[in-house]
Amino acid sequence: MKFKFMPQKNKGKQILPKELGYRFPAEWEPHRATWLSYPHADSYSWPGTLPSIFPHYHQFIQEITKGERVCINIRDSELLEMVRTEIEKAQVDLSKVDFFIHPTNDAWCRDHGPVFVVNPDATSPLMVVGWKYNAWGDKYPHDLDEQIPGLVAKCLDIPVVYPGIVMEGGSVEINGKGTLLTTTSCLLNKNRNPQMTQDQIEDYLRNYYGVELILWLGLGIDGDDTNGHIDDMTRFFKEDGVVTVVEHDKTDPNHKPLKDNMKLLKTMREQNGKQLDIAELPMPPPVVFEGQRLPASYANFYLTNHSVIVPSYRCKEDDKAMSILEQCFPDRQVVGIDSIEIIWGLGSFHCLSQQEPEVRKRG
DSSP, X not given: OOOSOOOSEETTEEXXXXXXXXXXXXTTSOEEEEEEEOOOTTOSSSTTTGGGGHHHHHXXXXXXXXXXXXXXXXXXXXXXXXXXXXXXXXXXXXXXXXXXXXXXXXXXXXXXXXXEXXXXXXXXXXXXXXXXOOHHHHOSOOTTGGGHHHHHHHHXXXXXXXXXXXXXXXXXXXXXXXXXXXXXXXXXXXXXXTTOOHHHHHHHHHHHHOOSEEEEEOOOOTTOTTSOOGGGTEEEEETTEEEEEEOOOTTSTTHHHHHHHHHHHHHXXXXXXXXXXXXXXXXXXXXXXXXXXXXXXXXXXXXXXXXXXXEEOSSTHHHHHHHHHHHHOTTSEEEEEEOTTGGGGSOOHHHHEEEEEOOOOOO
């Protein structure tokens, strides 16, 4: 019998996706769609500058629709009509966009959106994991954002399970083959799950993401208000290879933590004992707005079915970063989109998006 929601408990036992054969696919595996949460006037991330992000945000939507659908959480019906008009002006193919009246506090769908895990042999091949969300340690309003995973599961008519602890999509990077990368500065921060030990957090990661091996890096980049999300630093580009940002300027605050993380990466091994292949990405020069250092990083790229969408920062390092990513993803077109205005919100294209895998039931 088909069901919409999976209960948290079943006869006293917590239901665990891993036990049911679910896993979190790598981002380069096929997508059915990309989910976004459209920025609006009450968003806290772009005070006084919100209109400036939309040309680049709409370009982002247009690029995604070249290879997959885009599903957009919209605050209300009034905003929906405006968005439909504006993205059509931006030459977005509306036949590839679905709108949902799902009110949000802000636009960071990677962190507050649904986490999709897959099992092609299950009654429901797709399941949503609805982590708790506290806006990176109760820094911002999040009451509406925290409802998004359940709303998405309901509209897709797929099961959802709630682990009951705080977790954000940008805090983990997964290769689809059982390995997960994260940071101690984020997941062990006392503003997330202060009652939990590292071993307990690892149990949740294994049970809800369907992974085996968990690799820990240290501090995040300067200006990152998430306490060190991995998607600003180190990303898988293949099962046993990562691309990681480096800062060669010894006077820059990012130099030492990124150097320390590189040392850790060089000691890490995959489940088969193989050392990780490591490609280096440059950091852009510091991007500063109103005296505040912003977390500008080329690692915050987003993989679509056909492209690698890379934040650019109007500097000479842009071309170098995109050339490196072309080598990492030879089967995809690398597309740079200006992120100078967007990064004022303290995130870029990966932070704004969450992939929904394409999955077909076998047989």
